[in-house]
Amino acid sequence: MHEWHLDGQKVITLTPHRDGSGWHVIYLHGGAYIHPLARPHWGIIGAIIxxxxxxxxxxxxxxxxxNDYRRATALMHSVYDTxxxxxxxxxIALAGDSAGGNLALNFTLRRRDMGQSLPQRLLLFSPWLxxxxxxxxxxxxxARDVILAVDGLRQAGAWWAGDANPACAQLSPLYAELTGLPPIAIFQGDADIFVIDARTFAARCVTARVECDYREYPGAFHVFVGATFTPEARDVFDRLSLTMPPSG
Structure with a gap:
């Protein structure tokens, strides 16, 4: 594990114990943009490796x-370039759960609009769209969601947007033009309020001719992949092993 810093923000890089596959994942954690990386996130990261x-x-x-989205976006540009x-x-793949999925998508859309290189794949776990x-x-x-509540999320979203409109396409990628995005994999539970927008987003990907592998799991809660021992989470990581074969 290697720790480094950019703009006063910590960045951690982990490498596999055995020979790597040629993939490098930049992982963005969730937490409604107000909570730091937590233990379940490390479980997800370890399972990806x-x-x-x-x-x-x-x-x-x-x-x-x-802080609002601007500082994190600047950090992401520096991390990606590094x-x-x-x-x-x-x-390179960008991955993220919940708010991290939102940040991964928004960052990729910005790079597309700036004419910069894009990741080869987006991996989104219960993304906030x-x-x-x-x-x-x-x-x-x-009432079915045991983790998320609409009003609290709206407040967190407003804080993250700062003086920008949280509903704008630059912060809410559900409303963005999607043409030109790299292949996307979305893993979503249906006992999660984000499932409504995830279904809409997957359909919009089809319309925009963006490759989107949308997987919905009955009864699964928000960011269920954090419970890495469950059959649903194991299925997700098995699929990642098939969709991210050794490269280079």
Whole structure:
């Protein structure tokens, strides 16, 4: 494990004990942009390494409400450029759960719009796709979700947006133009209020001719992959091992 810093923010890089696969994953943790990386995130990261043989870099980005999206976005550009320079032959994937999935998507969309190189793959675990959760069907599902609540998320989203509109396409990728994105894999439980927007997003990927492997798991809760011992989580990591074969 190697710790380094950019703009006063810690970044951690982990490498597999055995020969790597040629993949490098940049992993962005969830927590509604207000909570730091937690123990279940390390379980997900460890499972990704075990399944794919990838090295994984984890930016511990500055959180709201003290910070908005701008500082994390600047960090991501620096981290991505550093990974490209230090591992020039690697295939890069961006991965994230919940808010981290939101950040991974938004960052990739920005790079596309700037004409910069894109990751080879996006891996999204229960991604947060609309910071304002505007689809009215979400409220109807809220009673089934044992983790998330709409009102608290909307407040966290407003903090993250700062003086920007949290509903804008630059922060809520559900409403972005998706053409030109790399292949996306989404792993989503149906006992999670984010499932409503995940289904809509997957359908929009099809319309935009973006390759999207959408997997929905009955009864699974928000970021169920954090319970790495469950059959649903094991299925996800088995699929990653198949979709991220050794490269380079």
């Amino acid at each position: 075990a399944a794919t043989g990838a090295s994984v870099t984890v930016p511990l980005y500055a959180l709201a409400p003290e 990974v490209q320079k230090q591992a020039p032959g690697a295939s 609309d910071l304002e959760l505007r689809d009215p069907r979400i409220r109807a599902l809220e």
